[in-house]
Amino acid sequence: MADQPQTPKSDNSILNSIAFRGIAYQVLLGAAIALLGWYLYTNVNENLDRQNIATGWDFLEEPAGFGISESIIAFDSSQTFARIFLAGVLNTLHVAFFGIILATILGVTMGIARVSRNWLVAKLASTYVEICRNVPVVLHVIFWSSIIRLLPHPRQAIEPFDGAFISNRGLMLPFPFDHSLYPWLGLALIVGIAGAVYFTRWARITREQTGKYIATFWPSIGIALGVPLVVWLIGGAPLTWDFPALRGFNYQGGISLSPEYIALLIGITVYTAAFIAEIVRSGIESIHAGQIEAANALGLRRGFVMRYITIPQALRVIVPPTASQFLSLTKNSSLGVLIGYPDLVNIGNTSLNQTGQAVEAIAIMMLVYLTISLTISGIMNLYNKLVAIKER
Amino acid sequence: MADVEMNGAQNGGRKQTPAPVAEKIAVLRWVRENFFSSIGNTILTVVIGVFIVKFLPPFIEWAFFDAVWGAQTHEACRASEGACWAVITEKHRPMLFGLYPYEEHWRLIIALIVYVGAICITLTRRFWHVKILVPLWIANLAICCLLMWGGIFGLTFVETQQWGGLPLTMVLFTGTVVFGMPIAVLLALGRRSHLPGIKAVCVTAIECMRGVPLITILFVAVNVFPLFLPQGLEFDVMVRVMAGMAIFFACYQAEVIRGGLQAIPRGQYEAAEAIGLGYWQMMVRIILPQALRVCLPGIVNHIIAAFKNTSYVLIIGLFDILSATTAVMQDPLWRLFTIEAYIFVALIYFVFCFALSKYSQNLEQWLDQGRR
Numbered sequence: 001m002a003d004q005p006q007t008p009k010s011d012n013s014i015l016n017s018i019a020f021r022g023i024a025y026q027v028l029l030g031a032a033i034a035l036l037g038w039y040l041y042t043n044v045n046e047n048l049d050r051q052n053i054a055t056g057w058d059f060l061e062e063p064a065g066f067g068i069s070e071s072i073i074a075f076d077s078s079q080t081f082a083r084i085f086l087a088g089v090l091n092t093l094h095v096a097f098f099g100i101i102l103a104t105i106l107g108v109t110m111g112i113a114r115v116s117r118n119w120l121v122a123k124l125a126s127t128y129v130e131i132c133r134n135v136p137v138v139l140h141v142i143f144w145s146s147i148i149r150l151l152p153h154p155r156q157a158i159e160p161f162d163g164a165f166i167s168n169r170g171l172m173l174p175f176p177f178d179h180s181l182y183p184w185l186g187l188a189l190i191v192g193i194a195g196a197v198y199f200t201r202w203a204r205i206t207r208e209q210t211g212k213y214i215a216t217f218w219p220s221i222g223i224a225l226g227v228p229l230v231v232w233l234i235g236g237a238p239l240t241w242d243f244p245a246l247r248g249f250n251y252q253g254g255i256s257l258s259p260e261y262i263a264l265l266i267g268i269t270v271y272t273a274a275f276i277a278e279i280v281r282s283g284i285e286s287i288h289a290g291q292i293e294a295a296n297a298l299g300l301r302r303g304f305v306m307r308y309i310t311i312p313q314a315l316r317v318i319v320p321p322t323a324s325q326f327l328s329l330t331k332n333s334s335l336g337v338l339i340g341y342p343d344l345v346n347i348g349n350t351s352l353n354q355t356g357q358a359v360e361a362i363a364i365m366m367l368v369y370l371t372i373s374l375t376i377s378g379i380m381n382l383y384n385k386l387v388a389i390k391e392r
Numbered sequence: 393m394a395d396v397e398m399n400g401a402q403n404g405g406r407k408q409t410p411a412p413v414a415e416k417i418a419v420l421r422w423v424r425e426n427f428f429s430s431i432g433n434t435i436l437t438v439v440i441g442v443f444i445v446k447f448l449p450p451f452i453e454w455a456f457f458d459a460v461w462g463a464q465t466h467e468a469c470r471a472s473e474g475a476c477w478a479v480i481t482e483k484h485r486p487m488l489f490g491l492y493p494y495e496e497h498w499r500l501i502i503a504l505i506v507y508v509g510a511i512c513i514t515l516t517r518r519f520w521h522v523k524i525l526v527p528l529w530i531a532n533l534a535i536c537c538l539l540m541w542g543g544i545f546g547l548t549f550v551e552t553q554q555w556g557g558l559p560l561t562m563v564l565f566t567g568t569v570v571f572g573m574p575i576a577v578l579l580a581l582g583r584r585s586h587l588p589g590i591k592a593v594c595v596t597a598i599e600c601m602r603g604v605p606l607i608t609i610l611f612v613a614v615n616v617f618p619l620f621l622p623q624g625l626e627f628d629v630m631v632r633v634m635a636g637m638a639i640f641f642a643c644y645q646a647e648v649i650r651g652g653l654q655a656i657p658r659g660q661y662e663a664a665e666a667i668g669l670g671y672w673q674m675m676v677r678i679i680l681p682q683a684l685r686v687c688l689p690g691i692v693n694h695i696i697a698a699f700k701n702t703s704y705v706l707i708i709g710l711f712d713i714l715s716a717t718t719a720v721m722q723d724p725l726w727r728l729f730t731i732e733a734y735i736f737v738a739l740i741y742f743v744f745c746f747a748l749s750k751y752s753q754n755l756e757q758w759l760d761q762g763r764r
Contacts, residue, residue, distance in 0.1 A: 026589030
């Protein structure tokens with residue numbers, strides 16, 4: 001110590017020890033958060049007492065007293081808040097599920113089109129991407145909603161093909177009547193998919209053992225869809241269409257998609273697909289030209305190069321950001337509240353106004369979205385681990 | 393033309409840039425390579441060509457030739473087959489400026505010009521210096537606030553409830569970014585902290601915020617936040633919404649900045665520690681300037697997202713440009729022409745976001761220059 005006269009005296013004190021400071025900062029932060037939480041909690045209780053607003057989750061057992069325009073599960077206004085929240089969650093999942101499928105199809109198509117060697121295709125796709133991703137999703141949704149509102153009335157509905165009607169009441173499509181064979185078709189599809197998986201594995205093992213390349217893409221699709229087709233044909237090919245028909249002011253029969261559902265679905269799909277297209281493009285461009293050239297030099301077929309060289313490498317770049325796009329699509333489905341689609345946020349908002357229990361209603365919304373988000377990101381992380389580079 | 397060349401560069405030179413028009417053969421070759429290089433390509437060209445020929449001329453007729461321009465009545469619009477741009481001539485004031493007093497609109501126009509000027513200066517790399525940017529933004533915000541609020545220099549006072557339209561969008565956007573960025577930096581540093589307690593708090597905050605939609609956070613700001621405060625203490629709803637959006641923005645931005653922090657080699661930290669810098673000195677003087685530079689394009693992308701996200705206030709009843717337009721379009725005389733009004737608003741968003749995203753790409757190329 002005597003050798004270092006310049007060192008300040010306090011250098012050895014416990015206050016200057018990094019470990020002590022670390023613990024002190026964390027204790028301080030914890031105390032601050034606890035104090036703030038306690039302060040807010042008491043304020044909330046005081047305010048709610050003063051305004052005579054009930055607290056707790058009892059309201060979930062009470063009848064909701066308001067109905068919703070569409071729901072997957074049967075619902076009427078005499079049923080409980082718990083059930084209407086469930087209906088809202090299912091509606092959110094419904095629109096998000098189909099939104100994710102459609103956005104993936106549109107996004108991948110547009111992403112591939114953007115790097116197309118055809119000038120027209122590339123320009124068209126890049127126009128789409130630039131227009132759609134530079135306009136807010138809120139505007140997308142209300143734009144489509146107001147377009148649908150300007151469509152003709154059901155009586156003058158547009159009929160793009162027999163039995164389909166587009167009007168300001170939404171889209172009506174013919175749908176097959178239910179038949180006792182249909183559940184078996186589902187089973188046959190599962191068998192078909194299992195068969196396709198087995199076929200792909202067999203083809204891979206054969207290739208590894210004999211070097212003989214067997215194309216798997218189209219045959220496995222054929223197997224997956226062929227089994228149910230054969231079952232359907234054996235069962236006598238039952239198919240009667242239930243056509244929508246105009247009765248009174250609206251259509252009955254067939255399957256109908258409400259205008260709110262269509263506007264929300266198109267809005268969030270078109271917006272998210274533009275981002276997915278950019279991700280797909282950067283994934284494709286991330287592959288070094290040398291990789292493709294090397295594969296060509298080896299004399300590999302185009303399909304093989306695509307399946308075993310291009311796609312596996314591009315997926316590593318594409319999957320993580322696409323997963324977060326799926327998440328943001330799911331969260332954007334909350335814009336249903338804007339145009340009257342009864343999604344979770346819409347129902348939460350109405351419940352909030354009916355009961356005044358803002359804290360509980362918003363907590364339910366947040367918890368549900370958090371659960372959905374964590375589930376999707378969990379699944380995507382798992383998938384990401386599967387496609388990541390296997391390093392030793 | 394510049395666009396075509398840039399695309400060519402992005403594709404690693406795979407696409408041929410068009411040859412000089414003077415050389416006829418070169419043009420023919422370009423056409424063949426880009427439109428008819430294979431059978432599949434030719435079919436694609438023909439299909440899309442038919443599609444364009446079928447839909448583009450009617451659209452152009454609707455949007456331009458049959459359209460009703462200028463100061464026309466709604467009857468003229470109803471009589472016409474085309475678009476009704478007259479609705480914008482008629483309604484642009486309440487669309488752009490909301491409920492702000494009509495005679496005071498000139499103040500907003502000056503504020504917008506000053507604001508856009510400040511953004512342009514900020515985006516110019518030559519002016520990237522703390523000594524220029526900080527005074528610039530303090531002056532800019534002071535001028536804009538003064539013009540919008542008024543109350544002195546003979547300007548009438550306008551309370552925030554009357555703010556609306558494009559200036560409100562800009563206010564929300566600026567507030568989000570200005571308050572959000574410092575929070576984002578702190579969250580990113582906290583997430584990279586060696587102290588498990590601090591790290592846990594930051595990770596929880598970031599992940600929870602990123603897991604819920606912006607709407608729910610706005611609901612909290614509007615419905616729940618007043619309950620948190622003791623009786624008698626109140627904040628303006630605009631301030632609450634801005635705070636909610638700033639925190640939401642910060643949680644996304646924190647992840648981008650974390651990426652930048654991770655890209656800084658360990659040697660930089662060790663060197664900073666070796667010369668005896670403390671944590672904050674090391675971060676502010678050595679690490680953050682490099683990290684923020686690395687992730688600048690990502691930061692700009694989230695700033696664009698923040699601009700688009702301001703439109704969410706439509707749901708909670710603040711009159712930003714989209715919300716004001718929606719309200720104005722309830723007018724039964726003009727209701728049929730809502731689409732045209734929305735196209736106008738979309739164009740405003742598009743110009744701003746597209747310009748920023750092109751800027752971000754440009755920035756990316758500039759940052760890459762030194763590395764190659």
